[in-house]
Amino acid sequence: MAVNFYPRCPEPELTYGLPAHTDPNALTVLLQDPRAAGLQVLGPSGRWVAVDPRPEALVVNVGDQMQALSNGRYRSVWHRAVVSSERERLSVASFLCPCRSAVIESAEGLAGRHSPAVYRSFTYEEYYRKFWTRNLDQEHLLELFKNNN
Numbered sequence: 066m067a068v069n070f071y072p073r074c075p076e077p078e079l080t081y082g083l084p085a086h087t088d089p090n091a092l093t094v095l096l097q098d099p100r101a102a103g104l105q106v107l108g109p110s111g112r113w114v115a116v117d118p119r120p121e122a123l124v125v126n127v128g129d130q131m132q133a134l135s136n137g138r139y140r141s142v143w144h145r146a147v148v149s150s151e152r153e154r155l156s157v158a159s160f161l162c163p164c165r166s167a168v169i170e171s172a173e174g175l176a177g178r179h180s181p182a183v184y185r186s187f188t189y190e191e192y193y194r195k196f197w198t199r200n201l202d203q204e205h206l207l208e209l210f211k212n213n214n
């Protein structure tokens with residue numbers, strides 16, 4: 066779990082609270098601060114879309130492991146957090162993670178003759194280590210785990 070605190074920023078256009086990234090885990094459940102928006106997700110049209118906080122709702126983000134397990138059917142979402150000059154903000158992210166030794170590969174029945182496995186098998190440990198050796202906003206790390214790479 067991560068508790069993110071974003072203080073007020075006098076020049077919010079010069080920085081991010083969190084730069085664009087996809088989460089390396091399987092699923093993320095996000096509790097948003099009802100008093101301050103800040104989360105943005107990259108929409109299919111390539112535009113950043115602000116997620117309005119709703120006090121009665123949790124935001125669930127698909128992470129990289131779900132993308133690998135689903136053989137690319139569920140895409141992990143690019144998202145970022147912006148800051149504000151007017152309000153500080155808090156978010157609580159709960160990360161659903163495989164255990165380190167878990168072997169991640171496409172779930173049974175999702176890869177076969179007509180839809181070959183997009184990614185090679187890997188352990189979550191290998192993925193997670195690699196994730197933290199890079200900048201958050203680099204190319205999607207799963208790209209490096211594609212078969213024939």
Ligand SMILES: O=C(O)CCC(=O)C(=O)O
Pocket residue numbers: 067069083088095103104144145146155156158
């Ligand atoms: O602050 C937010 O709404 C996003 C947090 C987040 O993306 C993360 O902790 O991975």
Ligand SMILES: [Fe+2]
Pocket residue numbers: 086087088093144
């Ligand atoms: Fe995230």
